[in-house]
Structures are given as structure tokens and as C-alpha cells.
Amino acid sequence: MSVFAGLESINGLIVGGNRGIGLGFVRHLLQPDFTDPFQVSVAHLYVTYRTEVSAELAAIAAVYPDRLTLIQMDITDEAQIAQGIAQIQRQVSRLHFVLYCVGFLHENGIQPEKSLQQIQAEHLIRYFQVNSIGAVLLAKQVLPLIKHGDRSVFASISAKVGSIGDNRLGGWYGYRASKAALNMLMRTTAIEYSRKSPKTLVVMLHPGTTDTGLSKPFQRNVLPEKLFSVEKTVAQLLNVIARLQPEDSGQFFSWDGSRLPW
Numbered sequence: 001m002s003v004f005a006g007l008e009s010i011n012g013l014i015v016g017g018n019r020g021i022g023l024g025f026v027r028h029l030l031q032p033d034f035t036d037p038f039q040v041s042v043a044h045l046y047v048t049y050r051t052e053v054s055a056e057l058a059a060i061a062a063v064y065p066d067r068l069t070l071i072q073m074d075i076t077d078e079a080q081i082a083q084g085i086a087q088i089q090r091q092v093s094r095l096h097f098v099l100y101c102v103g104f105l106h107e108n109g110i111q112p113e114k115s116l117q118q119i120q121a122e123h124l125i126r127y128f129q130v131n132s133i134g135a136v137l138l139a140k141q142v143l144p145l146i147k148h149g150d151r152s153v154f155a156s157i158s159a160k161v162g163s164i165g166d167n168r169l170g171g172w173y174g175y176r177a178s179k180a181a182l183n184m185l186m187r188t189t190a191i192e193y194s195r196k197s198p199k200t201l202v203v204m205l206h207p208g209t210t211d212t213g214l215s216k217p218f219q220r221n222v223l224p225e226k227l228f229s230v231e232k233t234v235a236q237l238l239n240v241i242a243r244l245q246p247e248d249s250g251q252f253f254s255w256d257g258s259r260l261p262w
Helices: 020-029 055-063 078-089 121-146 173-196 230-242
Strands: 009-015 041-049 068-072 097-100 152-157 200-206 251-254
Touching: 009 020, 009 121, 020 041, 020 055, 020 230, 041 078, 055 068, 068 078, 078 121, 097 121, 121 152, 121 173, 152 173, 152 230, 173 200, 200 230
Parallel strands: 009 041, 009 097, 041 068, 097 152, 152 200, 200 251
Antiparallel strands: none
């Protein structure tokens, strides 16, 4: 039975839908015949971008003007998050799923650290701003829209390398630490939500290595069967979300539905 069983339609928010996995979710959820695995139609989708709308997202928006609303939002700026949520509140009274798909691994000369000597404080701050802090600020601001009588889901894209228990190779200090922080922040959010919004399930999802710009420089040693297309990753994660049960809130899941160690 789907987590959204009993509902006729749902509204969703995808934060970071301009490219990669987030864009894949947009494409999948807006398909005219989309029902599975949620077993319900998506009435309206709100999708955020940071600065400029990608050509791919703009093309989708042109096809679905009545079902897709684009919102500019830099998740490192809480004022922009609040403004985006206020824009949604002017149109709908409730959201049923929120997907935090923003992630930062490399850009503008910042690369994952291979040793302590490569650590720079300003780079660490950037990792935490995007991978950790943005998600919990979103959880803070979006609560009024997911606090209602229907089941709702707040899912964040995490990473297996953020598992402390699974860390056997070292390196990637900023990315690992920021994803571990994401997991702790969302686990703590799940506990507070259990009191304030008891029908909201909060989960962290490891998508596996997906063929996107984020992973492109690091795919050399990935086995072909372990490198997922965006479409496959999205389908797998939607299956995980659809099968969620109340006791799963606050947990860290892999793409196949198995629980990952902290």
C-alpha cells in the first residue's frame, strides 16, 4: 500500500529541480499517466532553481503551465526560503511531499579533499551550507504546509559516504561530514515533527552513484551495473518513498530500501 493511499491527488515541492536527480523527479512526476508507485496523481508541483532556469526545466514548464510552478530559491539564504514557501502558501494550503535534492560536491575549484592538508575552512562552510543547513532551514519554513491531516513525506537526498559506520576509505572530509550532519539534522527534525506534525515522515535517501554532473569526475572506478541513469535512480527512490511506514520516520535508506548505518 502506498504511503499516500486514500488520497485522490497530492501536491509536491522539489528543491533543486533544475538538473540531475531533481530534474529527473520533475519529469517522472508530471507524466500524464503517473500513478505508480504513489498510486495517486500529482496535482501540482513546485520546483526551485537557484539563479537561472535550465533549458530542460523551462521546456517542461512550457508543457505543464497549469501543474508546474517554478520558484527561485537559494537555500543558503533563509529569507529566500521563506519567500518561496510564502509563494506556495498563496496557492495551496498543503503539500504532501517535499524532496530536498540540492547537493554540492565540487565547483569553482573546490574538490573533495584527499588529505588533511587540503582542508580549507571556507570550503567546509560551503559544503555545510548546501548539503546540511539548507535542508533544516527548509524543514523549519515548510512545516505549516505539511502539518495537516494527510500523510506527508519530507525526504532529503543524502549519501552513503555520509555514514560514519560505513567510512572505511577516508578522504572527502567536507562532503562526508556535511552529509553526516544532514542525517543528524533530519533525524532530529523527525523527532520534533513527530510531535508537531505526526503524519509527516522524514527520511534520508542514498541514491547510489547516478550519472549526473555531480558524479561525472568520479565515475572511472564505478562498475557499469553500479552507475545508475537518472531515470533508474528516480524510479528506485520513488519506490522507497511509496513503501514508507510510520515507523520509518527518521531513518536513512539506500536506493534498494535497505537501512544504512549511521
